[in-house]
Amino acid sequence: MNENEMKTLEEIQKSSSKIVLAGGVFDIIHPGHIHTLNAAKKLGDILVVVVATDKTSIKMKKREPLHSAQLRQELVSSLNMVDLCIIGNEEDIFKTVDLVKPQIIALGYDQTHQEKFITEGCKKINLDVIVARLESPRPKTSSSIIQKEYGKDIHGL
Secondary structure (H helix, E strand, O other): OOHHHHHHHHHHHHOOOOEEEEEEOOOOOOHHHHHHHHHHHHOOOEEEEEEOOHHHHHHHHOOOOOOOHHHHHHHHHOOOOOOEEEEOOOOOHHHHHHHHOOOEEEEOOOOOOOHHHHHHHHHHOOOOOEEEEOOOOOOOOOHHHHHHHHHHHHHOO
């Protein structure tokens, strides 16, 4: 995290705001992302979004991301429901969770993280969180589908 992100996070933590943490790859922003992030924001006062590193993205998606972690962070930061966007820790997701110290962790409908895994990991770092699984009205939308269906037409110009 850069100095400005750290300063913003410190200010958020000093306030009495309820912090919601959401994360993902966010390679191609689509309506499912927007719905999920809006739903996450409604769970609290401040929405902090963690963008996966390039290496984590490859591990999760089994493919190279189209955009670098820095560009994906910039894109997600520009969304009006997002109060702060940071790039995650490659080694241990709980280092990022401990850094942010959210009261709520919002998981998208398609995220493979198990609620119990998140809850147990948070207990190990003495953090009491609520894990919320969010639904999506567009469960068939994904960056992979968009890339497969439209990428060949867009990038083949």
